[in-house]
Amino acid sequence: MLETLKETNSSVNYWKEIEKNLSDELKNLRGIVLLIHNSMEFTDIIDFLQHVRQGQFLNVLYISLVRSYDYIKKALELKPLDQKRMMFIDCVSGYAFPIEENLDEAFYHKPPQNLDEMKDIIRFGIEKTNADMIIIDSLSQFISFTQPTEDGIVELYEFLRTLKEGTMNVMQNTVLLLYDSKLGVMQNLPKTSMDLILRIEIGKK
DSSP states (O other), rough: EEEEEOOOOSEEEEEEOOOOTHHHHHHOOOOEEEEEEEOOOHHHHHHHHHHHHSSSSSEEEEESSSOOHHHHHHHHHHHOOOOOOOOEEEESSSSSSSSSGBBTEEEEOOOOOSHHHHHHHHHHHHHOOOOEEEEEETTTTTOOSOOOOOOHHHHHHHHHHHHHHSOOOOOEEEEEEEGGGGGGOOOOOGGOOSEEEEEEOOOOO
């Protein structure tokens, strides 16, 4: 099941099933999008990305906090993405690889400890890749929507404000924030600061 949460003109939130018109929702996807999922595999993420802005060639920057570039590369060899050039910042392997081993499509960075450090990584990524789409996997490394703290919420809203209004000004692009919901029932979602919130549930055999 896949659902979307939007703000209406009267500031009332509602859930809307979009299984049948998913392609309409995704074909011109822009702005800041929160994708909530139940522990998707990377191959599931590839399937999702195939539908995003179909027919357009996109430079996609994938900032990974949970999967190594080596793992992702093997998955893409088995299941390539169409019309998208994937570039990566691997924050899992950290500085395990010397700078001279950096490839054109991959950079290595130590894991960010907070969202302020994540801003610096995004700025670095934009400068290096000129990305049309930025994916952060995963926002659940910084905040829990199950038991959010006041400081965590304030930091998140400041992070989102910087994305929208700050020096990064990514609003002509798509910023996809992945969030793993396995921690439990969510509350205090940042509805007013997101352009779209999607929830996708992958059936597990």
